[in-house]
Amino acid sequence: MSDGGPKPTSIEHVNLDVLENTLSFYIRTMNIAVSRDLDAxxxxxxxxxxxxxITTLLLVDSHPGIRPSVIAQIIMKDRSAMGRLIDQMIDHDLLVRQTSARERRAHELFVTAKGAELAAKIRPIVTKQSNDFFSFIVEEEQAQLMDILRRAYRKMVGMK
Incomplete structure (x- = not known):
């Protein structure tokens, strides 16, 4: 509810309301900022x-034959969204999909030569981007934050 006071003319004059004390607000906005920086x-x-x-490419490169359903669980995408993502990556000659020799109804994913080359190229970019982006946080606090986020993520996706 507004008190009729002056309208904010810059972000310094904005009160974040209940968002000031909600982790979800900061996580959502950090996700946007990190994604924009990485995309650039x-x-x-x-x-x-x-x-x-990125996650799909790196997982397939690291785990040849991984199933799309496993990646979907890791990146928290539903089946149809995962299918579209894989189709797009196949269209860009980054991945190939093969029917499993052991289980005819299952698919397995493999990187192409182009996909393996791209995975090798992006690994240092992703690592450097994360280090650069969060350089304003001291190493010890980064380690604490990483531990908290890693535990939360593993719980959400059902990893041990």
């Missing part, structure tokens, strides 16, 4: 813009 660093590469492409 990956500009022109097939994994820029959107969510899940």
């Amino acid at each position: 660093r990956l500009d022109g590469l097939d994994v820029a813009r959107g969510t899940g492409k």
